[in-house]
Amino acid sequence: MSEFMIALFLGVFFGFALNKAGLTKYHKIVNVFRLTDLTVLKFMMTALIVSMSGLYLLRGLGLVTFPNVPPTYVAANVIGGLIFGIGMAVSGFCPGTCAAGSGEGKLDYLIPGMLGFLVGAVIYGLTYPQVYPAISAIASVGNVVIPDLWKLSPFLAIALFTVLSLFLFYLIDRAGLHRKGRG
């Protein structure tokens, strides 16, 4: 199977999962930020727990080598995340869910959404030399993973992440219920 066939095949399952999780709906994305519906968080955390366990297990068995790890440039990651959150909270989608929603026939995703990503990509690419090197130089740690950085067994890190996620679900669910009870 050629690389592109694999990409197409995996993409279909990716889009299918986004659709079935309900992430192609405006209110699902926005309500996670209102803490009234934690679907997005539960979906992401579950995907993370499954994929990190699977990948580190496969690497431990010598079956995979990791691709390039996304670089940790603290300021760039945080500032990018902060701006990204604004975009997500107003539009109710992100690049992946917009593509899946477009396939469903939602024209607000397909036309202004996709066009906006293209325009954003043009603006980013043209301003890249003035912006990115400066921001990414601040608190630059590079292409590292937490187990190497903190000299931690990856399986301990994954176990910790799993416990923390479950605790987080519990806390947020409780806070949400508390608020609903009040209002």
Added chain:
Amino acid sequence: MKSIIAYIRKDEWSPYVAGVLLGVVGVLAVWLSNSLLGASGAFENLAGIIGKQIAPDLFNNMYFNYIMPPEITWSMILLVGVFFGGMLGAATSGTLKWGKKDSANSNTQWKSIFGQQTWKRWAVAFFGAIVLEYAAGIAGGCTSGLAISGGMLLAPAAFLFIAGMFASGILTTMLIYRKRY
């Protein structure tokens, strides 16, 4: 068997079941293709391809030449798959919007906050998408390319990004929803 088919046809799955599916897809991407899932990057390569046709001089810069070169990438094909995956998902639950009257602006919660006008939804979707793509560029990826793909490798970048995204997402919805938050 019948109950499995009935579950597939459901409009919404448990986020845990859908999350397991995404997790497996993330592992397979590395295992089969040594690639990471992502979405925002595909738009950057595509912008380069289109830009170099229309204004080759303007797009002849470091970014569009070397960092996101104007070529068909694995991520682009993945995104085409995502498009059809969304279509397939909606088809199985009978919720496709193609040709439907409300396909341009269909969300009831949106309408209850911003009103019925389609142009408003389209304007926010357009400018929101610009903001998202620019932010993904700075961060080094979007929800799939950085949060999921970086997170599954245990890269600190992913968790910093997720923290920033939730902090500002919560603040922004507080401002938009005010008393209805």
